[in-house]
Amino acid sequence: MKAASQRPLPGQAAQPVIAxxxxxKAFGENVVLRGVSLDLFPGENVVVLGRxxxxxxxxIKIISGMLQPDSGGVRVLGDEVTMLNDKQLQQLRLKIGFSFQHSALYDSMSVKENLEFPLVRNKRHLTRRERRMAVDRVLDAVGLSQTIHQYPSELSGGQRKRIGIARTxxxxxxIMLYDEPTAGLDPIxxxxxxxxxxxxxxxxxxxxIIITHDLTCAKTTGDRVAILLDGHFFREGSFEEVFADRDERVRAFYDYNFTG
Amino acid sequence: MDSEQSFPQPESKPPGRERPVLSAKLDAAFTSVYRVFAFLGRFFKELFRPPYEFNEIIRQCYDVGYKSLFLICMTAFITGLVFTKQSRPSLSNFGATSWLPSLVAIAIIRALAPLVTALICAGKVGSQIGAELGSMKVTEQIDAMEVSATNPFKFLVVSRILATTIMIPVLMCFFAGFGLWGSYVDVHSNESTSFTFFIEKAFEKINFMDIWTSVVKALVYGFTIGAVGCIRGYNAKQGTMGVGRAANSAVVISMFLIFIEEMLIVQIANVFR
Incomplete structure (x- = not known):
């Protein structure tokens, strides 16, 4: 199931898509990030774990330009996000898909309108038929072609997540940024x-980059796992490497998820 | 974990709370005022910058205008009828019931039509805008638009403020028409006056300045309702409570501002009259 990541081998030079x-970053006196550094390489899934x-x-809001860091560098696909003007940021965002924790579907629009929304505004040259084909393609990819005329309120939590991913x-x-993709969902x-x-x-x-506190999600989806603790990455590596650690904070995380 | 690259550093800001310049409350008040003007400034900037959201503007005009039409017309008809009924005894004491059409027309066109239309719409449309945008804000729908490379301000805010600014004057015209019709029904049932004669008498004392002032009032009120609803909704916080607060404050602040604007515009219009 695991895709071959293009993470460079030692001595091999490759540009990270996110650096x-x-x-x-602090909100008032609450310091949230204290010198976080991370590279994401092409084709790689990195899971960020943390309480x-x-x-x-x-x-991930800093990566997508929704929040500004207090200091530090955020480079996405070669662009320094903090230095971009509105237009450049908008162009960059066309290359970033953001899947929200609660899906954030537009509840006044049907599934079809939700999916067409970014297309109508960003690919104005597309004909109605081409738009419909694009909608069908992503609905097929998430396995929900039958929901095309439904409204978000008529969908289950899992379906809403899928449609949210389809919209991105x-x-x-x-690049895809997933914010708690499995939060609030049953195991199946x-x-x-x-x-x-x-x-x-x-x-x-x-x-x-997949943000989660669900270790099953981390194990299944991540090529690499990084644990965020006290504002910086505390451990980083493959799932097995990270959880081979005997540190009690890492063990507590593992035990809570797998041994209850 | 980071690659070997040179990063241009954004201006670094030390974490922690900054000390207030005046006092915490005064700082917050000035910041709020600044945010309102920044919001309005952004509206005018986005208004003239393509691409334009024509479909959304038309949809909002339909929502604001067509969906309020029945309420406005009913209220106007009843207002005209009751106003005429209540004014009749006072005028009949002086044998001046023939002045009823003029009196009612002046009252409706100069004052009641723009003011009552705006107050009804502040309640109906203002609360709707506040709640709708507030709900979108707290459920991250506005953020979702932003990250999908769409300008949510243009789509949500500009279209709504434009719709209210365009449609409140239109609704005001309907109010005036139905208000005069209500008045005519009462006048006709008591004095058997013909419709043509009623209209002639009604517009005898109305001049261009009266109509122009009312249109300006309706434009200003429409802008106020849209802008206040959008500001409150777009900046909603704290979940469902924030949505309720946004809807409620959109109505209260709009109504308060409408009365202030009414007073100012009447004063200015009187200078030119």
Whole structure:
């Protein structure tokens, strides 16, 4: 199931698609990120693990330019996000798909309108038929073609997550950012979402950062795992490497998820 | 974990709370005022910058205008009828019931039509905009638009403010028409006055300045309702409570501002009259 990551081997030079360099972020007196650094390489899925309130979501909001870091560098696809003007940021965002924790579907629009929304505004040259084909393609990719005329309120939590992912895929992004993709879902639906994240990586050739505190999600979807603790990455490596660690904080995380 | 690259550093800001310049409350008040003007400034900037969201503007005009039409027309008809009924005894004491059409027309066209239309719409449309945008804000739908390379401000805010600014004057015209019709029904049932004579008498004392002032009032009120609803909704916080607060404050602040604007515009219009 695991896709072949293009992470460079030692001595091999490859440009990361996302490069965070000593990122600091505080909200008032609450310091959330204290010098976070991370590289994401083409075709790679990196899972950021951490407890609630450790700044995981803040991290991907900084990457997508929704939040500004207090200091540090954020380079995405070669562009320094903090230096971009509105237009440049908008162009960059066409290449980034952001899947929200609660899906953030536009509840006044049908599934079809939700999916067409970014297309109509960003690919104005497309004909109605081409738009419809794009909608069908991403709905097929997430396995929900039958929901095209339904409204978000008529969908289950898992279906909403899938449609949220489909809406990001419609612009054919190079990078996917998943914010708690399995939060609030039952184990079977969570497994389906985890498999979908892997399918997206392989089928659409994306690189992804997956924010989660669900270790099953981390194990299934991640090529690499990084644990965010006290505002910086505490451990980083493959799932097995990270959880071979005897540190009690790492063990506590593992035990809570797998031994209850 | 980071690659060997040179990073241009954004201006570094030390973490922690900054000391207030005046006092915490005064700072917050000035910051709020600044944010309102920044919001309005952004509206005018985005208004003239393509691409334009024509479909959304038309949809909002339909929502604001067509969906309020029945309420406005019913209220106007009843207002005209009751106003005429209540004014009749006072005028009949002086044998001046023939002045009823003029009196009602002046009252409706100069004051009631723009003011009552705006107050009804502040309640109906203002609360709707506040709640809708507030709900979108707290459920991250606005953020979702932003990250999908769409300008949510243009799509949500500009279209709504434009719709209210365009449609409140239109609704005001309907209010005036139905208000006069209500008045005519009462006048006709008591004095058997013909419709043509009623209209002639009604517009005898109305001049261009009266109509122009009312249109300006309706434009200003429409802008106020849209802008306040959008500001409150777009900046909603704290979940469902924030949505309720946004809807509620959109109505209260709009109504308060409408009365202030009414007073100012009447004063200015009187200078030119």
């Amino acid at each position: 965070l360099h000593h990122v600091h 609630s309130g450790t700044g995981k979501s803040v991290l 895929l419609i612009l054919q992004p190079e 639906t969570s497994t389906e979402i985890n498999n979908l994240i892997r399918e997206v990586q392989q089928r659409f050739n994306t690189s992804a």
